[in-house]
Amino acid sequence: MPGRNSTRVEFEEQGRTVVYRRHQNGGGLVxxxxxxxxxxxxxxxxxVEPGARVGARTTIASGAWVDEExxxxxxxxxxxxxxxxxxxxxxxxxxxxxxxxxxxxxRVEASTxxxxxxxxxxxxxxTQSRFGIAA
Numbered sequence: 001m002p003g004r005n006s007t008r009v010e011f012e013e014q015g016r017t018v019v020y021r022r023h024q025n026g027g028g029l030v031x032x033x034x035x036x037x038x039x040x041x042x043x044x045x046x047x048v049e050p051g052a053r054v055g056a057r058t059t060i061a062s063g064a065w066v067d068e069e070x071x072x073x074x075x076x077x078x079x080x081x082x083x084x085x086x087x088x089x090x091x092x093x094x095x096x097x098x099x100x101x102x103x104x105x106x107r108v109e110a111s112t113x114x115x116x117x118x119x120x121x122x123x124x125x126x127t128q129s130r131f132g133i134a135a
Contacts, residue, residue: 020047028060037074052084055092067104079116094126 028042033050055074103122
C-alpha cells in the first residue's frame with residue numbers, strides 16, 4: 001500500500017511521547033530508531049523497538065514484540081505473541097513458535113526451531129541440538 005511507511009503513530013508512555021511508524025509490509029509499528037528491511041513482514045499489531053534490526057524476508061506475527069537493540073536475521077519466522085528480549089540475537093533462518101520468550105542477551109542459532117511457549121533465559125543460547133532444526 002503506498003504511503004503506509006509514512007504513517008506516524010504516537011503513544012503517551014510514562015509521561016513521554018513515543019513515536020512509531022507503520023511498516024510498509026504488514027503495517028506493524030516500527031520505531032524510527034529501528035532498522036527493518038522492506039521485504040520483512042511486520043503484522044499490524046506487532047512492535048519493533050528502537051535500535052532493533054530485522055533482516056530481509058523475516059516474518060513477525062501478530063502480537064510479537066522485538067525489544068530494544070535486538071538483532072533478527074534474514075528469513076526468520078517469529079510466531080504470535082513472541083517477545084525477543086533486549087539485545088537478543090536471532091540468527092538467519094530460525095523459527096520461533098508462538099508464545100516464545102527470549103531473555104535479554106540470549107541467542108538463537110541459525111536454522112534453529114524453538115517450539116511454542118518455550119523460554120530462553122537471559123544470556124542463554126538455543127542450539128539445533130537442544131531445540132531442533134527449522135524446516
